Amino acid sequence: MSSQSPKRDPLETPAAIKAHAVREGFPRGFDDTQIWVFDLDNTLYPAECNLFAQVDQRMGAFIAKELGIPFAQARHLQKAYYRQFGTTLSGLMQVHKLSPEPFLHYVHDIDLTCVPELPELRAAIGKLPGRKLIFTNGSRRHAERVAGKLGVLEEFEDICSIETCDFVPKPEAEAFDRMVKRHGVSPENAAMFEDMPHNLEAPHVLGMTTVLVHSDCYDHPVRSKIKGWSQPPEHVHHITDDLIAFLKTIKLT
Numbered sequence: 001m002s003s004q005s006p007k008r009d010p011l012e013t014p015a016a017i018k019a020h021a022v023r024e025g026f027p028r029g030f031d032d033t034q035i036w037v038f039d040l041d042n043t044l045y046p047a048e049c050n051l052f053a054q055v056d057q058r059m060g061a062f063i064a065k066e067l068g069i070p071f072a073q074a075r076h077l078q079k080a081y082y083r084q085f086g087t088t089l090s091g092l093m094q095v096h097k098l099s100p101e102p103f104l105h106y107v108h109d110i111d112l113t114c115v116p117e118l119p120e121l122r123a124a125i126g127k128l129p130g131r132k133l134i135f136t137n138g139s140r141r142h143a144e145r146v147a148g149k150l151g152v153l154e155e156f157e158d159i160c161s162i163e164t165c166d167f168v169p170k171p172e173a174e175a176f177d178r179m180v181k182r183h184g185v186s187p188e189n190a191a192m193f194e195d196m197p198h199n200l201e202a203p204h205v206l207g208m209t210t211v212l213v214h215s216d217c218y219d220h221p222v223r224s225k226i227k228g229w230s231q232p233p234e235h236v237h238h239i240t241d242d243l244i245a246f247l248k249t250i251k252l253t
């Protein structure tokens with residue numbers, strides 16, 4: 001397990017990103033929400049767990065072994081494919097015709113010791129009326145392991161994993177289209193919870209209510225852009241830095 005800690009910069013969190021902030025004048029609430037869709041990584045568990053640091057290292061190791069190249073070169077390819085194709089896996093599939101399953105199995109074979117049991121989160125999700133889904137760019141096995149460790153797995157009717165979406169990842173609109181079709185989701189009656197702001201653009205366009213689960217744990221360049229916001233962009237309807245507290249504040253009818 002990596003001991004690398006994510007970069008934290010809590011003092012620079014802008015005023016617009018305070019807990020439970022809602023875009024001024026934005027009327028969209030949860031009165032019509034019947035389907036609750038949650039991202040998994042850094043959304044259902046605290047970003048401070050930094051699980052991605054382990055996945056990140058294992059991606060490099062997998063690429064080095066599969067392609068027979070030095071680790072440093074593998075890491076360079078890993079990041080280049082992420083930038084060019086949206087995910088490292090997409091690049092490996094398109095450029096090297098690699099099968100996705102061995103990659104997913106290897107990179108998600110990580111130590112979950114830091115993932116806490118969250119009975120309060122389970123209770124808060126359990127009280128939400130209607131259907132609940134996990135929608136992740138990770139594998140189904142990874143989602144089952146992590147949600148199982150959190151103690152929330154039983155609250156979800158299903159997992160829309162990267163396999164479910166035929167390896168088309170968020171933030172691509174195609175991934176959301178597939179999720180909506182596969183799981184019979186009516187976007188105007190659905191809410192999407194995510195830690196990555198750009199993953200809320202497509203659900204906003206579809207008509208879903210969007211919630212950014214924010215953390216001071218800036219371990220991704222996209223999330224670090226949040227520090228530059230004077231106010232949240234149009235596709236971010238709600239922001240919280242405490243998912244459990246936020247779910248408790250939702251007025252249920």
Ligand SMILES: [Mg+2]
Binds near residue numbers: 039043195
């Ligand atoms: Mg995430």
